[in-house]
Structures are given as structure tokens and as C-alpha cells.
Amino acid sequence: MISDTILRKLEAELDAGGVDTSDAALDERRHDYWVLKHLRNWRGEKIERPGVVVRPKNTAQVQAIVRVAAEGGIPLVPFGLGSGVCGGIEPDESCILVDLSTMNRVREIDETNLVASFDAGCNGLEAEEAVAERGLTIGHWPQSIAVSSVGGWVSTRAAGQFSTGYGNIEDMVYAIEVVLPNGELVTLGKAPRAAAGPDLRHLVMGAEGTMGIVSGVTLSLRRQAEKRAFTAFHTPTLAAGFEAQRQIVQNEWLPPVMRQYDVRESQRNFQPFHADDQGLLLMMHEGPASRVDAELEAVEGLASKAGLARGSDEAGPHWMERRNHVPTWTDLLEQNLIVDTIEVSAPWTRIEGVYDDVCESVLALDPIRLVSAHSSHVYRTGLNLYFTFVALHEDSAEMEGTYREVWRRTLEATAKNGGGIAHHHGVGRLRKNELHHDLGENGLALLRTLKGAIDPQGLMNPGNLIPDA
Amino acid sequence: MISDTILRKLEAELDAGGVDTSDAALDERRHDYWVLKHLRNWRGEKIERPGVVVRPKNTAQVQAIVRVAAEGGIPLVPFGLGSGVCGGIEPDESCILVDLSTMNRVREIDETNLVASFDAGCNGLEAEEAVAERGLTIGHWPQSIAVSSVGGWVSTRAAGQFSTGYGNIEDMVYAIEVVLPNGELVTLGKAPRAAAGPDLRHLVMGAEGTMGIVSGVTLSLRRQAEKRAFTAFHTPTLAAGFEAQRQIVQNEWLPPVMRQYDVRESQRNFQPFHADDQGLLLMMHEGPASRVDAELEAVEGLASKAGLARGSDEAGPHWMERRNHVPTWTDLLEQNLIVDTIEVSAPWTRIEGVYDDVCESVLALDPIRLVSAHSSHVYRTGLNLYFTFVALHEDSAEMEGTYREVWRRTLEATAKNGGGIAHHHGVGRLRKNELHHDLGENGLALLRTLKGAIDPQGLMNPGNLIPDA
The missing domain is CATH 3.30.43.10 (Uridine Diphospho-n-acetylenolpyruvylglucosamine Reductase, domain 2)
Structure with missing residues (x-):
């Protein structure tokens, strides 16, 4: 009280x-x-x-x-x-x-320096629309864009659907205004780039409210692209799809959107464009027209070399239109289903192991009706996997146990294969007891040391993110 | 003792x-x-x-x-x-x-995942050559590459000459192995990307040895480019050159090298290619051939639109050959000259103010014989300036006083114009009393809090980086 x-x-x-x-x-x-x-x-x-x-x-x-x-x-x-x-x-x-x-203003848009400042509570889509009126874009398109805040993006180290070309939130943050647990205000980030000691913005990004309260954010912007195009390819195997993805990004092409769906997701989400027993690799290419044209030609060649057949160019627009539509949890619960998504990442050489082991270990659970995955964030060094699972329980009292066991198995199978257990949804209470896989016990101890120094009373979002020693 | x-x-x-x-x-x-x-x-x-x-x-x-x-x-x-x-x-x-x-091994090169691990003391050029043998590149080319270490790059938040296209060291670091002040080892960075709490790699990058000792570094790599080309343009004014630079990067072209020299530096360093009373904008373009070709055409158009005339394509190779040659300090001291460079950065709208105010305030010092600058690291949001100053003193006892005054005036003129006081050489003892311009007093207090928590005995590189309260 x-x-x-x-x-x-x-x-x-x-x-x-x-x-x-x-x-x-x-x-x-x-x-x-x-x-x-x-x-x-x-x-x-x-x-x-x-x-x-x-x-x-x-x-x-x-x-x-x-x-x-x-x-x-x-x-x-x-x-x-x-x-x-x-x-x-x-x-x-x-x-x-x-x-x-209620702290939701667009503070300033600077068209020359390509930066814009927002109150932390500013709605993501409203922020994007405010800069779009000037012909600009933040380029950060999480599925949650219409229901998430700019400050939330920073606090959780969010990733958007255009990340392969435009980077994740840490690549867009110019400055963060944060109220520390002692009530002092600090603005971290002043220059286009600095070597002025440790970059303290990163103490706040991903801290999920444990180090202070983000009150304002300045993001770097982009000009809206001159040309946008879509491509799609059928992937005979996940491995062939991964190989195409790797060749494309390692050859320095950067389609903002690059998504490979496994056979189950291709069938489920791309019915008009799905080919039997094939997955789907979908890309959105954007930028100066001549660069996009060069990319389109290169991507066609690299995909073909990896054994992928060209699919319908309409698959991309199909996805773009529907990409942020999700059923409500309640709709699913009413059908006796508990559903969730789990995003992890791994180096190229380990990603198939993650996929196979997660699918196998989760499917071994009796109530599981489906496990599927796509990759949606690609790097020169590896990529993410975004698993979806569906469990059926006539008795909803059993759902939480299954849910926690699926999460545990997924994160442990990922860690066993050398992957990172959290690509972009953050840690919260769901992953904190698995965080040692990413940070190691000494990394956790370091995080606790930082937390204890910045928030000695332990008042900032207690119980979140950092596991007890 | x-x-x-x-x-x-x-x-x-x-x-x-x-x-x-x-x-x-x-x-x-x-x-x-x-x-x-x-x-x-x-x-x-x-x-x-x-x-x-x-x-x-x-x-x-x-x-x-x-x-x-x-x-x-x-x-x-x-x-x-x-x-x-x-x-x-x-x-x-x-x-x-x-x-x-003496800790200088190349630990591992992974050609599929494009990462390589090094002992912290590994020579930068040897690291680059080791990956070059596999057709790869780190893409980090500081002028010091032959005399700096991979761990030093991380500890100082270094930038290389190819940064406009390939990013700075923080964009290349995959993992950092660091020995904390309590002797515990922690490896920060596991996955291609993570939202697993604050990114603690940034506590070490730029800490200049104050938070622990970096013992190993894993860097992400690139494949060597298919094509490399150079362009050069004469800049009638710095402002025109900045405008061309801004249009090029804000239109999403990313030549790895983009350098604008003021008239004095163009005359001094590019004699065969210099045009009277003009500066020089020099670029190196690299990547897939078709993308480079598209970039060359676009850059030509954008430079022309900004009022720049095409210069000799040979200026680029001329620079490439000589770029890491610097006279020794002793050579200069023998001529009664003390010389140094100072790198700062600012948003596009403030960069001319930085240039003008620094030049004016430094030239007002009697012993100053020359101040000049070029920009060499360009971002969508702004760019750096790299000043060179030369002071003449018959009595070398007076040199240090002039030196410190030039530094003070340069950093304060930069800060007054909204710029960042340290682009990539770090802070050391030279900038620490000006660090409040970038971090603010509350940011400094936060940095001291972190330092006190991680290194309670204050044994790690004491006196460096962090100003006394």
C-alpha cells in the first residue's frame, strides 16, 4: 500500500x-x-x-x-x-x-541533421508518421509499432522488421535522456560519434527499467527511399535458404527485410505463394533506384546459385499488408490453445542445430501441436530464429507448466548450440533465470555490481531482468 | 617501488x-x-x-x-x-x-561466420594480414594500424580510415574478453545480436583501461571487396564540400573513405592535384562492382549539384600510398615546432561554426604558425573534423603551455558549437577536464559511480579518463 x-x-x-x-x-x-x-x-x-x-x-x-x-x-x-x-x-x-x-510529444525533428527527439511515451507509429510527413523515416518497424513507445524500444533493445538493412534500435539511438534512481537527469549521447569514455547509452538500452527511467529519446533518421522492390524465392531446404541469406549479406547487400520461413510457416502464411514442401525466402529491397536495381540482379544470382527458385513478387506485398496483424491471446485461449513466440540467434554454422534441437525437444512435449520458425534479422555473423509454438490443453490449469517448459527447452537448446537466448524481446522474468547462458556467471555478477551501484536501494523495476545471486 | x-x-x-x-x-x-x-x-x-x-x-x-x-x-x-x-x-x-x-596471437579465424579472435596485444596490421590471407578484411584502418593493437582499438573506441562505409570499432566488435579488477574473467558478447540486458561490451570499449584489462577481442569481418574505385572533387568552399558529403551519405551511399581537406591541407598534401583556392573531397568506393558503379554515378551527380568540379582520380591512390606516413615528433621538435592533431565532431548544421571558431581562436595565439583541418569520418547525422596545428617556439620550455592552450581552445570552441570533444583518439589526461562538455556533470557522476563499483580500490589505470569530482 x-x-x-x-x-x-x-x-x-x-x-x-x-x-x-x-x-x-x-x-x-x-x-x-x-x-x-x-x-x-x-x-x-x-x-x-x-x-x-x-x-x-x-x-x-x-x-x-x-x-x-x-x-x-x-x-x-x-x-x-x-x-x-x-x-x-x-x-x-x-x-x-x-x-x-501521457508523456507523448514529438519534441523536435531536424531535417538537416536527420535526428528527431521524442518523449519516451510517444507512440512508435505516431513518431514514424511525424517524420514521414517530412519525407523521412526512423526505419524501425517492430510488429508492435502501433502499440509500443519510443522509450520502450530503447529500454528493451528492440529490433524492427527492416533491421537487416537499417539496423536495430542501438543503431538508431542518438541520445537518451534518463532519470537516474537518485532523481538526477542525465542526457547520454551528444555527438554523431564519440570516443569520450564508455558509451553510457548502452547502460540504459536493454536495462528494462532497472537502471533508471527513460524520459526522452533522440533517434537518427533516414530519408525515405527512392525505390522499393520485393523478391521471393522458394527454399528447398532451410540450409539452402540460410546459404542464400549468408551469401547475400556477406556480399554486402543489405535488403532491409530478409525473412526465411520454414515449410510450416510458408504453408500457413503464404498460401497463394507457397510451393509444396518448400520454405520461402522473402526480401524487401529499398534505397536509391540504381542501387536497388544492382541488388535485385545480384540477389537473383546468389539465390539461384544456392538452389532457390524464384517465387512470386506478390508474396512481399502480401506480407507487408498483413505483417502487424496478430490474433488476441484470448481468441486463442478460447480455442484451448496457448501460443507464444521465442526469438533467439546464432552464428551461421550453428543455426540449423538450433532449429533442429528446438523443434525436436519442444515437439516431444505431448500438448504441443505445432512448432515452426522463420528468420527475420540477418547479420554478417549470423541470424535470428523466431519460433512459434502452439500447445493444446483442455484444462487451462496445465497451460502455464507447458508454456514454461517450452521456453526452458527452447532457450537451453539454443544455448547448447552456441546461440544467444534473446534476440529482441528482452529478458523480463521469462528469461532471467537463463541469462547466465549469454552472460556467464561472471557477467551476471558484473551486471549485479552495476545495478547495486546505480540503484543501491533496488527500487527500479525490482525483480526484473537480473537474476538473484 | x-x-x-x-x-x-x-x-x-x-x-x-x-x-x-x-x-x-x-x-x-x-x-x-x-x-x-x-x-x-x-x-x-x-x-x-x-x-x-x-x-x-x-x-x-x-x-x-x-x-x-x-x-x-x-x-x-x-x-x-x-x-x-x-x-x-x-x-x-x-x-x-x-x-x-607479448600476448599477440591470432586465436581463430572463422570464414563462414566472418569472425576472428585475437589476443589483445595482437598488432593491428598483423591481424588484418592474417584475415587478408583468407580473402577477408577487418575493415578497420587507423593511421596507427602498424603500431597499434587490437585491444587498444577496443579500449580507446578507435576509428579507422574506412569508417564511413564500414563503421568504427564498436560496429566491428563481436565479443570482448576482459579481466575485471577483481581478477575474474568475463567474455562479453555471445550472439550476432542480443537483447539480453545492457550491452556490457560498451562498459569496456572506451574505458581506456579504467574498468579492467582487455585480454582478447573477437571482431566481425568482411569479405574483400570485388571492386575499388576512387573519386576526387575540388570544393570551392568548405560549406559546398560539406553539402556534397551530406547529400551523399543521406542518400544512403557509403564510400568507405570520404575525406574533405580544407584549402591549406589540399595545398600541403595534394600538390599535384590541388586547384587554387579550392579544397579537396576525396572518396574511395568499394563493394560489389555493380553497386560501386551505381555509387560512382550517383556521387558524380550529387557533387556536381553541390557545385564541386571533378578532380583527378589519382588523388585517391596518392593518398592511399602515403596515408600512414607521419613525421616523428623529434623531427619536428628539432625544427622548433610542436605539432598535434585534434579530432572532434559535430552535427551538419554546426560543423562550419566549429571549424571557424577553432581556427580563429587558435590562430589568435602568437606562436601558432598553422591551423588546418579535414573531415574523415562521416555519418548521416554529422561528421568529424581533424585539426592539425603547428606552433613555433625558439624556447622549447614554452611549448607545453601553448600546446595545452590550443587543446583547451579547440575543445571549448567545439563544445560551444554543440560538438563532441573526442571523435576517436580517446580522452586520456588530455581531455579529461573537458569531458563534462560531452557527459555533463551528472554523466561524469554516473561514470564515477560505475568506476567505484567495478574498481573499488581504484587500481585500474588510475588518473586516466575520469576527472576527479
Whole structure:
């Protein structure tokens, strides 16, 4: 419970309505998009609520909230637009939930220097549309773009669908404004590039609210491309598809979108364009027209050399139109299905091992009806896999156990094959006990040391990301 | 003085010859390439020597050294190949100098995943040549490549001459192996890309030895390009040149090399190719032949539109051949000249202000004979400037004062114009009292908090990088 004294202190700092203890507000902010919470909710189980929801309107108010919390020793849970899927927030009545959705301005767009600044709670699609009006693009297109915030992108180290050409959020962040646990404001990132000590922006990116509250973000922009084109190829085997992908990026071609679907996903998502027993490699090419033309010719040759037959150019636009449509968790639960996606990554030589071992170990679970995967983020050194699993349980009480076991098996099979256990959804509570695979025990100890130094009271999003020693 | 007890402990951990207190060794490792130390040396002034030089042969020996130092409360100064120019090391007799030049193996080259691992002390050119034998390249070409180490690149956040297309060292680092101040080893970076908490590689990159000792580095590689071509253009004004540079990169063309020289540097360095009263914009284009051809055509059009006339294609090869040749400091001192370079960066809209204000404020100093600049690292959001200054003093005792004043004026004029005070040489002792311009006082406080947590005894390269509170 948050005391009346604290509530009054918060009220003194915020605008009218900025401190909300109504049932509607507390209910609405109990959880984000993590399926386990939706499952519990659907089953009528209790989900803890925050003690209070506060809605800052500007950075000074975020600082004031953090100071009140620091003085009172009260945990803070930052909340962007609630699209997280890994249990990054888990408020209870001891917490102040800092709802950043009311801090949503586009601060500035600089067309000459190609940077734009946003409040942390600015909706991603609104941010993109604001720069698009000037002929520019952020180039960051997560599937969640319409329901995620710019600050959330930074806090979770997000990746977008155009990442193969345009990079991930860390390649776009110019500066981050963050309120530290002591209430001090720091703006990290000043120059186009610097060798001015460690790049402290990276302490905040991916910290998922554990190191402070991101209040503003400046992103670098791009001009909208002169030409866009799509290609698609049928992949006789995953291995052939991986080989084509590798040859394309290692030959320095960078289609913003490059996605290989396994046979199951090709059949499920690309029915009009699917070829029997084949997967699908889909690309979107974008840039100056002459470079796109050169890329199209090169990609055709490299794909052919890897044994891929050309598919329909319409597969790309088909995907573009439908790419952000997802069924609601409840629709699936009503069908006795629990479904989730798990994104991991690995070097080229290990990625087939990850795919095979994950599929085998997960399919061995009786309630599993389907495991499939596609790759959607490609690097010179390797690529990601994005698994989807579907489990069927007549008794929904059994769903959580299966769900956790699928996650555990997937991450452990990935780690066993030398892969990284988290490509872009972050860690939250779902991956934190597997984080040692990526960081090692000494890396975890280092992370705890940093956390203890920056947040000695342990008030910033406690319980998230960092496993106990 | 390092006690005999400590020396014996170190000897027990290292190979024969690994603990060296000879005059030759101590003299050789008194300083790096910072001109101020060369000046003092040339003037016959005393330069402090380390208490002992230790030469680990492998990572376990680095850990052993760090543990001995930690137990004894003895400062450690890491030393790569000594190409630093900002005062990043300043050993005295209380210190153990950890000479990494004997830890110089190429550990592994993986041609499929395009990564290679090196001991931290591996010579940069030897690293590049090792991968070149396989048709690959690191793509990192600092002027110091033949005299700098792979670990040094990471510790200083280095940039190479091909950075406009291939990125800076942070874009190439796949993993960093670092011995923490408590002697524990941590390997940061496992996957092609991760959202597994804060990216801790960035705590080490640019830390200049203050957070631990980098013992190994894994870099991502590229295939050698199919085609290389050069272009050169005369720039009637710096502004016209900047406009051409901006249009080229903001239109998504990425020549690895893009350098604009002001009139003074064009005249000085490109005599056969210089046009009266004009600067020079020089580019190297590299990649798949068809993409290079498209880039050449586009660049010609964009440069022409910005008012630039085509220069000789031979200017590029002329630069390539001579690019890493620098006179020795002593040659210049013998002519009563003290010379240095200062690299800063700024957004496009502020870069002319930086150039003008730096030139004006530095030229106002009586002993200054020349200030000139070129830009050599270009980004969508802005670019760097690389100033050269020459001061003449009959009495060499006056050189240091002028030198420090030039640095102060340059960094302050840069900061006043919204620029970043350190593009890629790092901070050392030369910039640390100006670091507040980039980080702000709160950013400095954060950096001190991190340092205090990771290195509570303050033994790692003390006095470097982080200004006192």
C-alpha cells in the first residue's frame, strides 16, 4: 500500500489527475502483453495491482516522482505502452507505476541533421508518421509499432522488421535522456560519434527499467527511399535458404527485410505463394533506384546459385499488408490453445542445430501441436530464429507448466548450440533465470555490481531482468 | 617501488622474463606516443617510470597479475603497443605496467561466420594480414594500424580510415574478453545480436583501461571487396564540400573513405592535384562492382549539384600510398615546432561554426604558425573534423603551455558549437577536464559511480579518463 503521505507528495508534484488510485487505472496497469498474465486473467486468477498509477507530463515530473520514491524507499515500475511480452513489469501494491503514456510529444525533428527527439511515451507509429510527413523515416518497424513507445524500444533493445538493412534500435539511438534512481537527469549521447569514455547509452538500452527511467529519446533518421522492390524465392531446404541469406549479406547487400520461413510457416502464411514442401525466402529491397536495381540482379544470382527458385513478387506485398496483424491471446485461449513466440540467434554454422534441437525437444512435449520458425534479422555473423509454438490443453490449469517448459527447452537448446537466448524481446522474468547462458556467471555478477551501484536501494523495476545471486 | 615480495609473486605466475625491472624495460615503457612526453624526453626532463614491467603470455597470466595487484593494492597500467596520443597511460614507480605486446596471437579465424579472435596485444596490421590471407578484411584502418593493437582499438573506441562505409570499432566488435579488477574473467558478447540486458561490451570499449584489462577481442569481418574505385572533387568552399558529403551519405551511399581537406591541407598534401583556392573531397568506393558503379554515378551527380568540379582520380591512390606516413615528433621538435592533431565532431548544421571558431581562436595565439583541418569520418547525422596545428617556439620550455592552450581552445570552441570533444583518439589526461562538455556533470557522476563499483580500490589505470569530482 502506498501511504497517503506519499500520495499527497506525488499530487503536489504532478498535474491534476496525475495520481490515480481508481480501480480502473490500477486494473488497467496490472500487466502488459505477456501471455501468461492474459492466461491468468482469462482464468479469473488474481493479478497483483500497483499501489498507484502516476502520469507525468514532462521530464521534471518524472524526476519528482523518482525523488519521492527514493526518499520513501518505494519501488518504481515504469510502463510505456504495454506491448512487452516477457514479463518486464510485475507491479504489486507496494509499487508506484510510472505510466509514461501521457508523456507523448514529438519534441523536435531536424531535417538537416536527420535526428528527431521524442518523449519516451510517444507512440512508435505516431513518431514514424511525424517524420514521414517530412519525407523521412526512423526505419524501425517492430510488429508492435502501433502499440509500443519510443522509450520502450530503447529500454528493451528492440529490433524492427527492416533491421537487416537499417539496423536495430542501438543503431538508431542518438541520445537518451534518463532519470537516474537518485532523481538526477542525465542526457547520454551528444555527438554523431564519440570516443569520450564508455558509451553510457548502452547502460540504459536493454536495462528494462532497472537502471533508471527513460524520459526522452533522440533517434537518427533516414530519408525515405527512392525505390522499393520485393523478391521471393522458394527454399528447398532451410540450409539452402540460410546459404542464400549468408551469401547475400556477406556480399554486402543489405535488403532491409530478409525473412526465411520454414515449410510450416510458408504453408500457413503464404498460401497463394507457397510451393509444396518448400520454405520461402522473402526480401524487401529499398534505397536509391540504381542501387536497388544492382541488388535485385545480384540477389537473383546468389539465390539461384544456392538452389532457390524464384517465387512470386506478390508474396512481399502480401506480407507487408498483413505483417502487424496478430490474433488476441484470448481468441486463442478460447480455442484451448496457448501460443507464444521465442526469438533467439546464432552464428551461421550453428543455426540449423538450433532449429533442429528446438523443434525436436519442444515437439516431444505431448500438448504441443505445432512448432515452426522463420528468420527475420540477418547479420554478417549470423541470424535470428523466431519460433512459434502452439500447445493444446483442455484444462487451462496445465497451460502455464507447458508454456514454461517450452521456453526452458527452447532457450537451453539454443544455448547448447552456441546461440544467444534473446534476440529482441528482452529478458523480463521469462528469461532471467537463463541469462547466465549469454552472460556467464561472471557477467551476471558484473551486471549485479552495476545495478547495486546505480540503484543501491533496488527500487527500479525490482525483480526484473537480473537474476538473484 | 614494487616490493620484492610482490615481484616474487609475479614471477611465480609468469613465464621466465615475464617480470622485468631492467632499466631498458622501464625506460621503454615510460610513455606512449603522446607528444608531450616526447617533448619532455627531448628536453631531457625526467619522465616517471613504472615500478615493474610484466609480460603475460595468456589470459590466465593477466588474471594472476590482476589478483596479485588487487591483493597488494598496487595500481595497474595496461600497455598495448603504445600508439596512444592523449596521455592514456602515465605510470610511476608505484605501478605495475602490464605490457600486452607479448600476448599477440591470432586465436581463430572463422570464414563462414566472418569472425576472428585475437589476443589483445595482437598488432593491428598483423591481424588484418592474417584475415587478408583468407580473402577477408577487418575493415578497420587507423593511421596507427602498424603500431597499434587490437585491444587498444577496443579500449580507446578507435576509428579507422574506412569508417564511413564500414563503421568504427564498436560496429566491428563481436565479443570482448576482459579481466575485471577483481581478477575474474568475463567474455562479453555471445550472439550476432542480443537483447539480453545492457550491452556490457560498451562498459569496456572506451574505458581506456579504467574498468579492467582487455585480454582478447573477437571482431566481425568482411569479405574483400570485388571492386575499388576512387573519386576526387575540388570544393570551392568548405560549406559546398560539406553539402556534397551530406547529400551523399543521406542518400544512403557509403564510400568507405570520404575525406574533405580544407584549402591549406589540399595545398600541403595534394600538390599535384590541388586547384587554387579550392579544397579537396576525396572518396574511395568499394563493394560489389555493380553497386560501386551505381555509387560512382550517383556521387558524380550529387557533387556536381553541390557545385564541386571533378578532380583527378589519382588523388585517391596518392593518398592511399602515403596515408600512414607521419613525421616523428623529434623531427619536428628539432625544427622548433610542436605539432598535434585534434579530432572532434559535430552535427551538419554546426560543423562550419566549429571549424571557424577553432581556427580563429587558435590562430589568435602568437606562436601558432598553422591551423588546418579535414573531415574523415562521416555519418548521416554529422561528421568529424581533424585539426592539425603547428606552433613555433625558439624556447622549447614554452611549448607545453601553448600546446595545452590550443587543446583547451579547440575543445571549448567545439563544445560551444554543440560538438563532441573526442571523435576517436580517446580522452586520456588530455581531455579529461573537458569531458563534462560531452557527459555533463551528472554523466561524469554516473561514470564515477560505475568506476567505484567495478574498481573499488581504484587500481585500474588510475588518473586516466575520469576527472576527479
